[in-house]
Each structure stands twice: as structure tokens, then as C-alpha cells.
Amino acid sequence: MNIANWGNYPRIKSHLFSNVTLDEVPELTTHKKDLIVRGNGRSCGDSSLNKNAILNLSKVKFNKKGMIYNYIDHELLVNSSASIGEVLDNYSLKNIILPVIPGSRIISVGGAIAADIHGKNHYLNGSLVNHVRCLDILTASGELITATPKENSDLFYATCGGMGLTGIIVSAGIRMTNTETSVLKQQISLCENIDKLIEESQNHRSSEYFSAWVDLSSTRTHGRGVVISGNFASARELLDHDVAYLETAYSNSLLTVPFYLSSKLFNHLSVKALDRLYYHMQKHKRRRAQFTGLNSFFFPMDAVKHWNRLYGRRGFIQYQFVVPDSDVLKQIIFLVKRERLYSTMGSLKIFGEQNRQYGSLSFPMKGYSLSMDFKLTPNLFKVLDYIDEIVAESSGRVYLAKDSRMKAEVFRKMYGRAVDEFLEVKAKYDPCNRFNSLLAERLCLKL
Ligand SMILES: Cc1cc2nc3c(=O)[nH]c(=O)nc-3n(C[C@H](O)[C@H](O)[C@H](O)COP(=O)(O)OP(=O)(O)OC[C@H]3O[C@@H](n4cnc5c(N)ncnc54)[C@H](O)[C@@H]3O)c2cc1C
Numbered sequence: 021m022n023i024a025n026w027g028n029y030p031r032i033k034s035h036l037f038s039n040v041t042l043d044e045v046p047e048l049t050t051h052k053k054d055l056i057v058r059g060n061g062r063s064c065g066d067s068s069l070n071k072n073a074i075l076n077l078s079k080v081k082f083n084k085k086g087m088i089y090n091y092i093d094h095e096l097l098v099n100s101s102a103s104i105g106e107v108l109d110n111y112s113l114k115n116i117i118l119p120v121i122p123g124s125r126i127i128s129v130g131g132a133i134a135a136d137i138h139g140k141n142h143y144l145n146g147s148l149v150n151h152v153r154c155l156d157i158l159t160a161s162g163e164l165i166t167a168t169p170k171e172n173s174d175l176f177y178a179t180c181g182g183m184g185l186t187g188i189i190v191s192a193g194i195r196m197t198n199t200e201t202s203v204l205k206q207q208i209s210l211c212e213n214i215d216k217l218i219e220e221s222q223n224h225r226s227s228e229y230f231s232a233w234v235d236l237s238s239t240r241t242h243g244r245g246v247v248i249s250g251n252f253a254s255a256r257e258l259l260d261h262d263v264a265y266l267e268t269a270y271s272n273s274l275l276t277v278p279f280y281l282s283s284k285l286f287n288h289l290s291v292k293a294l295d296r297l298y299y300h301m302q303k304h305k306r307r308r309a310q311f312t313g314l315n316s317f318f319f320p321m322d323a324v325k326h327w328n329r330l331y332g333r334r335g336f337i338q339y340q341f342v343v344p345d346s347d348v349l350k351q352i353i354f355l356v357k358r359e360r361l362y363s364t365m366g367s368l369k370i371f372g373e374q375n376r377q378y379g380s381l382s383f384p385m386k387g388y389s390l391s392m393d394f395k396l397t398p399n400l401f402k403v404l405d406y407i408d409e410i411v412a413e414s415s416g417r418v419y420l421a422k423d424s425r426m427k428a429e430v431f432r433k434m435y436g437r438a439v440d441e442f443l444e445v446k447a448k449y450d451p452c453n454r455f456n457s458l459l460a461e462r463l464c465l466k467l
Pocket residue numbers: 025026056057058059060061062063064067068077100101121122123124126127128129130131132134135136137138139140182183184185187188189190321421422
């Protein structure tokens with residue numbers, strides 16, 4: 021069958037083994053020589069693609085929900101096939117939430133751990149690996165190994181952020197966070213240029229969550245943007261403001277893109293118009309703090325089903341990097357504008373310190389992270405190759421979960437000795453390279 025991830029690029033022919041049961045997994049893992057596991061295909065690049073075999077474990081559940089919560093230890097034991105949204109639907113109204121929440125509820129827990137995801141609170145909570153207590157991993161030999169930060173720690177750290185190349189995460193134990201309510205108090209502010217945006221990002225470090233939308237098409241200003249910060253509201257605040265509204269279960273997306281649009285609709289005029297509209301729409305919201313639910317705060321894009329079809333059949337590239345220095349961030353924004361690579365999705369996050377463990381390929385590091393979506397155009401890869409070099413020179417890195425085009429040499433420069441350490445762990449648990457993907461082939465992440 022033809023298969024692609026969320027970016028719809030690349031699209032390949034492969035054999036998809038869906039709804040595999042736990043009994044079938046060891047046999048499939050040991051008999052297929054070359055395979056990759058797939059969660060919900062929300063990575064934008066080629067990390068869960070393999071031309072030979074792709075396994076999907078959505079049937080593997082130890083109970084109906086696929087998760088159990090231990091109220092004493094605050095630990096959620098969850099199957100890797102459960103989605104972030106399912107976890108939140110089951111526990112957020114009990115004021116128990118995931119410590120790290122990504123920008124889509126459809127991502128699977130296995131995919132989230134394999135990418136070691138970050139949220140809008142990285143500067144406070146770090147990435148997901150900091151909250152994972154244990155993993156059950158099915159390795160290439162067919163053996164189910166329990167890995168924790170202390171026991172089989174090499175396998176644990178190489179798997180969190182290891183993009184499915186060390187084995188199959190079957191289940192995980194995650195320490196959850198308690199909140200007073202499940203309602204967020206959100207604050208919006210406008211910044212007329214990138215310097216103000218960077219300044220604001222420093223002022224908001226006391227907020228539990230921070231992210232900013234960056235206007236990458238405005239010619240009048242350089243990098244103006246909208247800062248969205250938030251905290252979980254206290255019960256007192258809800259009473260004082262008479263907030264009767266509590267978001268319950270997720271309601272299905274209101275809007276849908278029913279078919280692939282022509283990519284011609286996505287041009288510099290339409291992107292500019294959309295960016296201007298969005299910026300001005302935020303103006304009336306900025307004065308007052310608003311109370312809002314989890315889904316609208318964390319997952320605004322999920323409100324539009326199949327939004328990836330807006331870029332047309334050829335798909336799009338999502339490019340996310342992190343750099344330690346704000347001057348490099350400004351330089352890259354300038355370059356993107358100069359090369360007229362229009363993106364309506366400039367999303368800025370702030371990362372805090374990240375302890376790097378042996379064998380870990382986790383993306384986050386202290387600095388500024390910008391994510392952008394680009395329609396495929398003839399000069400796109402050339403410009404991104406050039407930006408890769410700038411990122412690597414400044415000791416930054418590109419996010420593997422969104423990558424489908426980076427070159428192996430520049431990847432080596434960015435991730436340095438972490439690549440050798442990772443390959444050492446892989447040699448121990450997967451000496452015959454059973455777990456392999458297009459990403460691993462392209463970046464030489466194989467033995
Ligand atoms: C709208 C949107 C918003 C996003 N926001 C964020 C964000 O805020 N922060 C962030 O960090 N990322 C974000 N992402 C990226 C996303 O979190 C990662 O790409 C994640 O890996 C996707 O998970 P998935 O279940 O869809 O996995 P897939 O795309 O199916 O797989 C991704 C990787 O995980 C591996 N994998 C999947 N399941 C398993 C398993 N059971 N065992 C071992 N490996 C496995 C695959 O082999 C592959 O390498 C976003 C993506 C989208 C589309």
C-alpha cells in the first residue's frame with residue numbers, strides 16, 4: 021500500500037501490518053529482517069516509514085482502556101498505542117494531566133516517547149523522558165525487557181528519543197502531574213518585532229506554559245508575533261470569575277479539509293493575508309485573561325481535521341530547530357523571509373537545560389526552538405541545507421521527528437558523539453539492524 025506520514029512527504033509503497041496482537045509481535049519482529057514500528061503517523065518526516073514492513077500495535081492493550089493509574093505513586097501505566105488525547109480524556113477531569121503535552125492529541129504514547137517530545141513548558145518540566153519511570157521494550161531477539169533510568173539504563177535512554185530504532189515500546193510508566201482544576205487561564209500579548217518577542221519570552225518564565233506564533237511573512241516588521249502563555253487556574257479563580265465552563269470530553273473537529281487542495285492556493289499572497297488576519301484577530305483578545313479548556317489551549321490545530329491537505333498532494337516539510345543563541349534565531353528568520361519561504365506556522369518555544377544521558381538522541385537543549393511548515397518548492401531543500409549548516413555551526417540541532425531531508429554529514433555535526441553512543445547501544449540490542457527506517461538509512465543511523 022501507499023503510505024506517508026503527516027507531512028505527506030515522502031510517500032512510499034510498503035507492507036503495513038496493522039492491528040497486530042502481542043502474541044504475533046515477537047514472531048513478526050524476529051522473522052521480518054527489516055521493519056519499523058508506527059504509532060499514529062503524526063511525525064512529519066520519514067521516521068516511521070520502511071519500504072519492507074511497518075508494524076502498528078493499536079490492538080495491543082492490557083485492558084479495555086489500555087491504561088491504569090496508580091493514585092498513590094501518581095504513575096500511569098499505559099500501552100504505547102494509547103493516544104495523548106485518550107490519556108487526557110480519562111484523567112484530566114480528575115485534575116491529573118501529562119507533565120509534557122505536545123501540540124496534537126492524536127500522537128501515540130509510543131511515538132511520543134520515541135521522539136522524547138517537549139511541550140510549551142520545557143523550561144520548567146523538561147522533555148518526556150524526565151517523567152518516564154519504566155518501559156517494557158520488545159527487542160530484536162523477541163525478548164521483552166523492562167528498562168528504567170537505573171535498570172538497563174542504556175536501553176532506556178537510547179529508546180526515549182531513539183525513533184523506534186532500538187525496539188518496540190509496548191507499555192510505559194509515566195509520572196503524572198496534579199493540577200487544581202483542568203481549566204487554563206490564558207494570556208495573549210502582541211509583540212511588534214522579534215526583539216520584543218524574545219524579551220517577552222524571558223518575562224514569561226514564571227508562566228507554566230509559553231509559546232509564540234511568529235509572523236514570517238510581514239515585510240513591514242521583522243518577526244512580529246503573538247505570545248500565548250498560560251497557567252492552570254485555581255479553584256478560587258474559577259469561583260471568583262464565575263466560570264461555569266468546564267471542557268468535558270473532546271468534541272470532534274468542527275472543520276475538515278475534505279480533499280487535497282491545489283498547492284497553488286498556498287502562495288505568498290494567501291500566506292501574507294492569513295498571517296495578517298491572525299495577528300489582528302488576536303488584538304481584541306489580548307487585554308483580558310481568558311479561561312479556556314485543555315483542548316483549545318494545547319491542540320488548536322486538531323480543530324481542523326486533515327489540515328495537512330491544505331498543502332496539496334505533494335505534501336509539506338516541517339522544519340524545527342533549536343539554537344542556543346537568539347541572534348542565530350533572528351538570522352534564520354531573516355533568511356526565511358529573504359528566500360520567500362512562506363510559512364503560516366512559525367511556532368517559537370523556549371527550552372531549558374536538558375541533562376543528556378549516554379546513548380540519548382533527544383532533541384531539546386537550552387535555547388530557542390522554532391518550528392515552520394513549508395510547502396514543497398524547487399529551491400526549498402537548498403535553502404534548508406544552508407539553514408542546517410547555520411544551525412550546526414551554532415551548536416544547535418534539527419528535530420528528527422519532523423525531518424525527511426537532512427543530510428547525514430550535517431546530522432553528525434549537530435548530534436556529535438551522541439550518535440556513536442546511540443549506535444553502541446543499538447549494536448547491543450539490535451545487532452542485525454532489524455529496526456530500520458527511511459530516516460535511519462538517510463542519516464546512517466544503522467550499523
Ligand atoms: C500537529 C502536530 C503537533 C506536534 N506537536 C509537537 C510538540 O508540541 N512537541 C513535540 O515534541 N512533537 C510534536 N509533534 C511531533 C510528534 O510528537 C512526533 O512526531 C511523534 O513521534 C508522533 O507520534 P506518532 O504516534 O504519530 O508516531 P509515528 O509518526 O507513527 O512514529 C514516530 C516515531 O516513533 C516511533 N514509534 C512509534 N510508536 C512506537 C513504539 N510503540 N515503540 C517504539 N517506537 C515507536 C516510530 O518508529 C517513529 O520513529 C507534533 C506533530 C504534529 C503533527
